[in-house]
Amino acid sequence: MTAVSSAQAAAVRNYALVTAAYWGFTITDGAIRMLVLLHFHKLGFTPIQIAMLFLFYEIFGVITNFLGGWIGSLFGLRLTLYGGIAIQIFGLVMLGVINLQWPIWGQVAYVMTAQALAGIAKDLTKMSSKSAIRLVVPKEAESRLFRWVAMLTGSKNALKGVGFFVGAALLQIFTEIYGDPLGFRMANFVQAGALALIFCSGALLPADMGKVKAKIPFKRLFSKSKEINLLSAARFFLFGSRDVWFVVALPVFLYDELGWTFMQVGSYMAIWVIGYGFIQFVAPQLLGGGRPGRAPKARTIQIWTLTLTAVPALIATAFMAGLPPEWVVTGGLILFGIVFAFNSAVHSYLVLAYTEDDDVALNVGFYYMANSGGRLLGTVTSGILFQLYGLVGCLWFSTLLILAAGLFSLKLPDPSKTPVEWVVKPGD
Numbered sequence: 001m002t003a004v005s006s007a008q009a010a011a012v013r014n015y016a017l018v019t020a021a022y023w024g025f026t027i028t029d030g031a032i033r034m035l036v037l038l039h040f041h042k043l044g045f046t047p048i049q050i051a052m053l054f055l056f057y058e059i060f061g062v063i064t065n066f067l068g069g070w071i072g073s074l075f076g077l078r079l080t081l082y083g084g085i086a087i088q089i090f091g092l093v094m095l096g097v098i099n100l101q102w103p104i105w106g107q108v109a110y111v112m113t114a115q116a117l118a119g120i121a122k123d124l125t126k127m128s129s130k131s132a133i134r135l136v137v138p139k140e141a142e143s144r145l146f147r148w149v150a151m152l153t154g155s156k157n158a159l160k161g162v163g164f165f166v167g168a169a170l171l172q173i174f175t176e177i178y179g180d181p182l183g184f185r186m187a188n189f190v191q192a193g194a195l196a197l198i199f200c201s202g203a204l205l206p207a208d209m210g211k212v213k214a215k216i217p218f219k220r221l222f223s224k225s226k227e228i229n230l231l232s233a234a235r236f237f238l239f240g241s242r243d244v245w246f247v248v249a250l251p252v253f254l255y256d257e258l259g260w261t262f263m264q265v266g267s268y269m270a271i272w273v274i275g276y277g278f279i280q281f282v283a284p285q286l287l288g289g290g291r292p293g294r295a296p297k298a299r300t301i302q303i304w305t306l307t308l309t310a311v312p313a314l315i316a317t318a319f320m321a322g323l324p325p326e327w328v329v330t331g332g333l334i335l336f337g338i339v340f341a342f343n344s345a346v347h348s349y350l351v352l353a354y355t356e357d358d359d360v361a362l363n364v365g366f367y368y369m370a371n372s373g374g375r376l377l378g379t380v381t382s383g384i385l386f387q388l389y390g391l392v393g394c395l396w397f398s399t400l401l402i403l404a405a406g407l408f409s410l411k412l413p414d415p416s417k418t419p420v421e422w423v424v425k426p427g428d
Contacts, residue, residue, distance in 0.1 A: 018081065019155065022129040024198035025085055026156050028092065028191045029122050030163020030273070035171050036095070036111060037251055038262045039184050043100075051248050051383025052108060056116035058376030064123040065369035077128040084124030085199045089192050091117035096188035100181045123372055127365045129156075147284045155281060161273025166191075168266020227354040227413060228363050232370035234305065234408040235347055239371050241401035242340060243378025245312065245394035249386035250329070258326065272333050279341035287342065296346045298412040304346065305406040308339045309399060316395035353415035377401075 036053055045053075071080055094114040098107065170190060175183030251269060254260045260268070279286070287296060315332035319325065355363040378401075385393045 018129045019151075021081060021085065021198055022125055022156060023159050024195060025088060025121070025125045026159045027163040027166060028088060028195055029118065030160035030270075031167030031170065031187075031191055032092070032095070032115075032118055032163075033247075034164045034167030034251075034266050034269070035184065035187055036115070037248070038168060038171060038255070038265065040107075040111070041252060041255065042262075045104075047248050047252050047383040047387045049104075049108065049383075050252070051380055053111050054115055054247070054379050055376070056112040057119035057122075058372055058379050060116040060119040061123040061372035062369050062376060064120045065127055065365045065367075065372050067365070080124045081128035082199060084121040084128065085195060086121075087117050087124070088121035089195050089199065091115075091121060092188045092192035092195070096185045096192065098181070098185075119372075123368060127368050151281055155277060158274045158277030158281070161270040161275075161277060163270075164266050164273060165270035168262050168270075172262045225354065225363075227415075228351070228367060230408050230411050231347065231350055231354065232367050234301070234405045234412075235367060236370040236374040236377070237401045237405035237408070238305065238340075238343060238347070239374035240377040240381075241308075241312070241374075241398040241405065242336075243375050244382050244385065244398050244401065245391060246382075247375075247379050248382040249391050249394045252386065253391050254329075272337055275334070276337040276341050279338050280345045283342055283345035287346070296349055297414045298350075298409075299414075301343065301346045301350065301412065302406070302409045304339060304342045305402065305409045308336070308343055309402045309406055311336045311339055312395040312398040312402070316392045316399070319392050319395070350412070350415060374401075 033054070037050055040053060041050055091114045094117065095111070098110055098114075100107065102110070167187070170187035171184065173183075174186040177183065178186060251265050254265045254268065255262075287300065311332070315328060315336070318328045318332070351364060351367045381397060382394060385397055
């Protein structure tokens with residue numbers, strides 16, 4: 001009993017440290033995206049130019065996830081987690097000192113470089129935090145694993161929504177006080193200072209968390225199980241389907257077509273992401289997988305992915321029917337957010353359920369590389385399709401991407417498990 005209590009107490013402490021660091025980082029991640037999008041749209045950047053600002057963010061996210069798991073296995077997840085936070089601080093400072101007198105191409109190149117750092121930082125912290133949860137909860141305790149992963153993922157997404165609001169609010173408040181470009185700079189410097197405080201908590205996390213004793217050859221980055229490959233492919237198309245209409249197209253549509261202010265756009269998107277995160281947070285209870293001995297199966301993700309396919313198609317059809325755009329967007333976002341949150345929560349559980357301890361950082365890194373690849377696809381096509389075909393074109397392409405995710409999900413097997421709620425290994 002003492003060994004069990006000690007193991008649980010250590011697990012809870014480490015979980016709290018990882019979650020707190022990830023929470024703080026996530027707010028700045030959401031705020032940067034909204035800051036950059038709204039500020040440069042106000043300066044006259046087109047949707048395609050705005051999408052290009054985030055191109056390096058997504059490209060370097062793909063690279064980081066591919067290499068980050070390998071680095072985390074070699075040097076420990078504390079290094080990758082807090083290394084990501086340090087890189088984010090540097091990226092915020094870079095954005096804060098941009099010279100808006102440069103020509104457009106120079107500003108685009110500079111912001112793309114800063115966004116590359118933000119992409120590296122985001123995926124280092126995401127890979128590290130998700131991998132760390134796998135190590136503090138035994139795989140055999142599958143219902144506990146589902147709950148804790150859902151709590152981390154749901155709270156992260158809710159706080160990213162808070163970040164959207166924070167970014168829009170800081171931009172509007174500081175711009176009204178100081179004008180351009182000082183308002184934009186101050187918004188970035190304030191975030192860098194707050195994140196520096198979080199960085200100081202890194203010393204409390206075990207330095208060797210996630211570090212393996214045996215040297216891992218580089219070629220193991222390419223050697224994945226069938227389950228991980230299929231799940232990663234489904235993840236690629238799933239997240240592409242969200243970002244193709246949410247990242248660039250939706251906020252520009254709200255600002256241009258509906259005439260909303262920065263604060264209104266940021267608050268609206270923040271509320272959606274917070275609600276989406278809340279659904280992820282309670283997904284184990286809503287799906288019946290939060291009870292001991294119960295966890296999602298392959299059929300769970302198959303049903304919810306194929307259900308999601310109909311949602312963007314319905315939204316696009318409502319727009320084409322001439323229904324009021326405010327009501328179509330709001331109702332569609334609510335429905336899409338609920339179904340998408342169930343999909344994402346089950347995905348985040350399955351990648352850990354399919355993974356053994358020694359491969360956790362490698363597999364989670366590979367899986368989130370696919371996640372970043374989907375976001376890259378969605379971000380680039382969001383700007384292009386919106387400029388050419390409007391929001392309706394983005395929604396139809398989203399439907400096709402979800403259908404592809406569903407087809408890969410149909411081939412997934414059930415994860416193997418031992419129905420034990422908490423297992424204490426010798427020496428714990």
